Amino acid sequence: MSAKVDITFTVNGAVKQVSVPANMSALDMLRDQLDLKGAKEACGEGECGACTIIIDDTSVCSCLMYAADCDGRTIETIEGVQTEDGLDPIQQAFVEHGAVQCGYCTPGMVMQAKHMLNKNPNPTEGEIQRGLEGNVCRCTGYRKIIDAVAEVARS
Amino acid sequence: MSTIENYLAPSSIDDAAAALAAGSATIVAGGTDLMLQAGSGQKEYAPTLINIQKITEMRGVSLDGDTIRIGALTTITDLLTDEIIAEHLPVMATMADKFASDQIRNAGTVGGNICNASPAGDGIVPLLMYKAEAVLASKPNGSTETRKVPLDEFFTGPGKSVIQENELLIGVDIAVPPAGFVGGFGKFGPRPALEIAMAAVGLGGVVKDGVISDVRVAFGAVAPTPIRSAETEAALEGKKLDETTISAAGEIASSSISPITDIRASDWYRRHLIRVMTEEILNDVS
Ligand SMILES: Cc1cc2nc3c(=O)[nH]c(=O)nc-3n(C[C@H](O)[C@H](O)[C@H](O)COP(=O)(O)OP(=O)(O)OC[C@H]3O[C@@H](n4cnc5c(N)ncnc54)[C@H](O)[C@@H]3O)c2cc1C
Ligand code: FES
Ligand code: FES
Numbered sequence: 001m002s003a004k005v006d007i008t009f010t011v012n013g014a015v016k017q018v019s020v021p022a023n024m025s026a027l028d029m030l031r032d033q034l035d036l037k038g039a040k041e042a043c044g045e046g047e048c049g050a051c052t053i054i055i056d057d058t059s060v061c062s063c064l065m066y067a068a069d070c071d072g073r074t075i076e077t078i079e080g081v082q083t084e085d086g087l088d089p090i091q092q093a094f095v096e097h098g099a100v101q102c103g104y105c106t107p108g109m110v111m112q113a114k115h116m117l118n119k120n121p122n123p124t125e126g127e128i129q130r131g132l133e134g135n136v137c138r139c140t141g142y143r144k145i146i147d148a149v150a151e152v153a154r155s
Numbered sequence: 156m157s158t159i160e161n162y163l164a165p166s167s168i169d170d171a172a173a174a175l176a177a178g179s180a181t182i183v184a185g186g187t188d189l190m191l192q193a194g195s196g197q198k199e200y201a202p203t204l205i206n207i208q209k210i211t212e213m214r215g216v217s218l219d220g221d222t223i224r225i226g227a228l229t230t231i232t233d234l235l236t237d238e239i240i241a242e243h244l245p246v247m248a249t250m251a252d253k254f255a256s257d258q259i260r261n262a263g264t265v266g267g268n269i270c271n272a273s274p275a276g277d278g279i280v281p282l283l284m285y286k287a288e289a290v291l292a293s294k295p296n297g298s299t300e301t302r303k304v305p306l307d308e309f310f311t312g313p314g315k316s317v318i319q320e321n322e323l324l325i326g327v328d329i330a331v332p333p334a335g336f337v338g339g340f341g342k343f344g345p346r347p348a349l350e351i352a353m354a355a356v357g358l359g360g361v362v363k364d365g366v367i368s369d370v371r372v373a374f375g376a377v378a379p380t381p382i383r384s385a386e387t388e389a390a391l392e393g394k395k396l397d398e399t400t401i402s403a404a405g406e407i408a409s410s411s412i413s414p415i416t417d418i419r420a421s422d423w424y425r426r427h428l429i430r431v432m433t434e435e436i437l438n439d440v441s
Binding site: 001002023045046049052060064065068069071115116130135 | 208
């Protein structure tokens with residue numbers, strides 16, 4: 001068993017303190033230690049984006065990030081996206097455009113779309129495709145996802 | 156699987172070098188290579204894991220006189236927006252644009268790409284073209300020392316380099332390219348970005364009155380390490396960049412290499428790609 005590391009960080013606005021094995025991924029820490037099961041593991045290899053989280057304002061694949069490296073940082077996961085007023089505009093647009101089928105890719109898609117729109121509020125369709133390049137969806141064929149993100153960008 | 160007995164997250168080069176001097180350690184930066192390699196057993200952890208991400212002095216690009224330093228912790232995304240890169244080393248940004256996906260570019264570092272020493276490491280190809288030198292730090296006798304190794308002498312085989320167990324890569328140094336220097340980077344794989352290159356080319360030189368000089372050519376994914384191609388450089392040096400020179404250079408580029416056939420591409424196809432990309436870049440800069 002690898003050495004434990006005590007870390008303190010902020011997740012969705014709340015300060016958390018946990019003890020994690022040094023070799024654990026941020027994804028396993030979120031899911032198994034904090035019970036935040038929104039971020040998904042599909043490939044576990046950085047290829048599909050289902051595990052995307054936002055850390056210090058950039059999106060990363062949490063399956064490739066060491067949990068210990070979360071120390072002192074600020075993390076946003078899909079669980080923190082919804083506000084008191086209801087769904088985030090990106091989530092709402094996914095619902096309206098039917099951009100969710102099995103839903104497995106959706107948390108990662110929404111987080112990556114959010115990061116992309118934070119950096120570039122008015123992306124072209126090409127820029128949306130480029131921004132979501134690291135997110136795989138087996139169900140929708142991408143069209144509805146791209147339309148949903150484009151609508152958020154327009155409004 | 157090997158276990159990590161000790162975890163450290165130093166915040167200075169000095170502290171990291173001291174930790175490396177104290178005993179066998181594995182360094183982690185973005186983790187995009189290490190997590191998979193350690194998870195699959197391809198790589199074993201040393202007893203100590205040193206996370207270098209808190210060493211802020213190792214991130215970013217700086218210009219000191221005629222020398223540009225790209226800190227080892229500079230991410231691939233940083234290369235896309237940095238002004239010094241855009242002005243002096245634009246081929247690094249071209250490379251970054253063809254590298255993985257946004258999420259991987261946000262985490263992956265230039266230093267990790269170099270130290271992983273993959274034959275197909277994309278970042279290495281334009282760095283060879285720009286005559287980069289690796290800057291290595293260690294603390295052998297109680298004080299931190301650095302040494303520089305030209306990148307074309309750095310790699311010794313797939314996953315292997317001259318870096319010693321007690322050393323840390325702190326960055327790469329590049330002399331500001333001469334006025335009129337132009338270059339390009341080409342990479343080919345089945346899925347444009349999110350794929351290990353079947354072949355990659357970095358090529359540049361000073362083009363004046365249609366003549367190219369100070370030529371530097373590097374290839375990725377066609378040998379056990381990323382390589383320079385002295386033959387292609389010689390075929391171009393001092394030549395007028397016309398159709399004859401360009402097709403002769405493409406021919407020499409493809410015959411100067413001895414790539415392997417593997418699941419990604421055959422020997423023949425890799426040679427073909429090197430020829431086509433070499434000619435493409437030459438047509439672009441001519
Ligand atoms: C889905 C996916 C797509 C990818 N696409 C590409 C691609 O298109 N092109 C490409 O070239 N690569 C690609 N990669 C590989 C990887 O992302 C890059 O090599 C990246 O730059 C590695 O940086 P890192 O900081 O994550 O390295 P890490 O995983 O942290 O480290 C890699 C190795 O270098 C060592 N190391 C790191 N920093 C230092 C240092 N400063 N001093 C000494 N040793 C050090 C570590 O010990 C480790 O052995 C991809 C990876 C994934 C998962
Ligand atoms: S599970 Fe992390 S990228 Fe697929
Ligand atoms: S909705 Fe099923 S994978 Fe995208």
